[in-house]
Amino acid sequence: MEPTFLQTFFNLDIIKEVGPYILTGLLTTLKLSALVIPLGLASGLLLALLGFVAHNRVLRALLVVYIDFFRAFPPLVLLMFIYTGFPYLGIELTPLQAVALGFMLNNSSYFGEIFRAGLESVPHGQFEAARSTGLSAWQTLVHIAIPQAVRNVAPDLVSNMIEVVKLTTIASVVALPEMLYAARTAQSMLYNPTPIVFAAGVYLALLWPFVILLGRLEKRQRLRMGASF
Structure with a gap:
C-alpha cells in the first residue's frame, strides 16, 4: 500500500517521536541567534562609525574592501573555510566558535x-547643534546621531536579523546540532521527510511575528517620511 500524502509529510506518530529532539535543536538555534546577532550588530556599528569619522583615505578604502568582500563571499563557503581551513594554520575551532566567527564577518x-x-540620514544640522552645546564628537554620535540612525533604519535592521536567524541553518554543515541538523538526522534515521516539514513549521512560527513587526515598522517609516514632506 502506497503511503498517503499526510503519512509522508505530516506523520503525527513521527512528530511525536522526534518532536522533543527537534525542539532541543530549536534551543540551540535560539542560543546561536542570541550570540551571532549581537556580534553582527556590534561589529557592524563599529565599522559604520569608523567609516563615518575616519578621514584617512587608506582606512576608508580598507573598510570598503572589507565590507564588499564579505558581502560577496558566500557565507556557507566562508563557514566551511574557517572550520576546515584554519586547522592547517594550527587554529582549532569548535563548531560554535567557527560559526560565531563566520557569522560575525x-x-x-x-x-x-x-x-x-x-x-548619513541624520541631518548635518543635528551635529552642528550638538557641538554648539559643548558635546564632543563622540558624545554627539552616542547621544544624538546613533539613536536617530537606528530609528531611521529599524526596518532594515529587523529584516537583516530575520535573515540571520534563517542563515543559522548552515551551521549544520559543521555538525552544530541546531534545528535543521536535528531534523536532517531524524529524517535519515526514519526515511521520512516529516521531521524536515516539522522543523520548517517551527521556523515559520518563530519568524512570523518578526515579519509582522517588520511590516509595521516599514508602514510607520513610510508615514513618518510622508509627514516630513
Whole structure:
C-alpha cells in the first residue's frame, strides 16, 4: 500500500517521536541567534562609525574592501573555510566558535552598511547643534546621531536579523546540532521527510511575528517620511 500524502509529510506518530529532539535543536538555534546577532550588530556599528569619522583615505578604502568582500563571499563557503581551513594554520575551532566567527564577518558587513546609511540620514544640522552645546564628537554620535540612525533604519535592521536567524541553518554543515541538523538526522534515521516539514513549521512560527513587526515598522517609516514632506 502506497503511503498517503499526510503519512509522508505530516506523520503525527513521527512528530511525536522526534518532536522533543527537534525542539532541543530549536534551543540551540535560539542560543546561536542570541550570540551571532549581537556580534553582527556590534561589529557592524563599529565599522559604520569608523567609516563615518575616519578621514584617512587608506582606512576608508580598507573598510570598503572589507565590507564588499564579505558581502560577496558566500557565507556557507566562508563557514566551511574557517572550520576546515584554519586547522592547517594550527587554529582549532569548535563548531560554535567557527560559526560565531563566520557569522560575525558576514553579518558585520551587512549591518555596517545599514548603520552607515542610518548615520548619513541624520541631518548635518543635528551635529552642528550638538557641538554648539559643548558635546564632543563622540558624545554627539552616542547621544544624538546613533539613536536617530537606528530609528531611521529599524526596518532594515529587523529584516537583516530575520535573515540571520534563517542563515543559522548552515551551521549544520559543521555538525552544530541546531534545528535543521536535528531534523536532517531524524529524517535519515526514519526515511521520512516529516521531521524536515516539522522543523520548517517551527521556523515559520518563530519568524512570523518578526515579519509582522517588520511590516509595521516599514508602514510607520513610510508615514513618518510622508509627514516630513
